[in-house]
């Protein structure tokens with residue numbers, strides 16, 4: 001063991017010598033601009049770029065410091081980058097391409113020092129392996145779990161499974177790919193024997209490298225920037241500081257920045273299809289109705305069919321899973337259905353956005369003089385070119401959907417060519433009771449009957465879909481995350497000729 005350790009110290013000395021030769025001693029003067037950049041990155045909220053002594057002047061380690069106070073406590077430097085989770089290790093990479101992975105507890109009392117010859121380095125009398133890392137380029141934090149880091153991680157899902165949630169730090173730490181393990185270092189020291197592993201750094205990988213098996217078929221990649229990329233699996237996941245990007249060279253080098261998630265074996269349908277289906281039928285002179293069942297996930301639909309809560313919708317001409325948009329919340333979902341474009345185009349990517357940057361389907365129906373009725377609950381959710389007809393709980397039974405149904409039925413014979421009807425109670429029940437519970441299923445059963453009433457009265461095509469789904473939480477349900485329960489919804493089409501069974 002001691003032999004390996006000695007070899008590494010010797011090689012570290014060589015590396016330091018080489019590095020000093022490469023960079024030139026003159027680079028390490030006291031002018032901040034000429035100092036090598038050190039980044040604190042990985043599972044942090046604010047990637048910290050330490051360009052010089054000024055960046056750490058409030059964290060100086062005080063007496064006992066080395067070389068004119070050019071020393072800060074590593075713990076303070078790391079915490080200034082705001083780690084977003086409880087982390088259990090740090091990866092320290094060097095400009096020479098090597099890296100060492102250490103337990104955070106082992107280095108948090110270490111000091112970060114600037115040396116005129118070796119650049120930034122970690123000094124710890126109890127941890128010789130730390131000292132062997134000189135010319136430090138990055139300190140990467142690696143979370144021990146993914147519970148509190150949803151905003152920064154990436155999810156890989158399929159239509160019916162949440163396959164992997166991984167943080168950038170964990171991806172750096174995936175020893176098989178990002179860090180090629182090159183050997184172990186064992187040290188004695190005052191705190192007992194400790195181990196550090198040597199790695200080399202690699203920042204590009206493929207989906208299969210994360211999953212451990214090959215992926216076939218089409219994928220959908222969605223970014224927090226609101227972009228959506230439909231692709232095959234040939235692109236690359238790139239690690240950039242505290243987030244992922246997805247790049248596909250065959251899709252004209254298109255990049256989905258700050259990738260929120262990837263759907264593998266992705267359904268071909270999208271809720272954006274609603275826009276195109278409505279326009280298609282309108283242009284052919286066919287009547288069409290869009291029924292939005294707020295918060296009905298595809299998994300809830302399947303459960304409801306399997307357990308006898310849905311009879312009618314299961315008989316539709318076509319039932320398919322479809323992909324919602326990120327973030328899967330009402331505003332973003334409605335905007336996607338109404339504009340046919342991803343959130344990056346409409347600008348409506350979350351529940352605090354209301355105004356679309358691009359026209360909705362209602363603009364074109366105004367142009368075409370299509371007689372249109374848009375029936376909503378008690379508030380207008382996003383701005384549309386045609387004002388929705390709002391419905392309060394007129395009969396005061398604690399429910400708006402019966403009022404929405406009643407209003408829609410009372411307008412059935414008024415010659416509308418396009419109707420959009422937005423029901424809300426499945427989402428309400430999902431939030432209160434969870435996605436797969438008796439209460440929510442009873443509500444789905446009731447809405448199945450509402451759909452039946454509307455379809456049986458409507459002389460035209462009917463599309464039934466949802467803005468997003470719902471997943472269970474400790475106290476009910478929620479949505480807005482990149483997970484199959486929220487992202488995959490049913491897309492159901494009734495054709496006018498296929499309604500014979502209604503006459504029974």
Ligand SMILES: [Zn+2]
Nearest residue numbers: 294295330467
């Ligand atoms: Zn909703």
Ligand SMILES: [Zn+2]
Nearest residue numbers: 295427431479
């Ligand atoms: Zn909701």
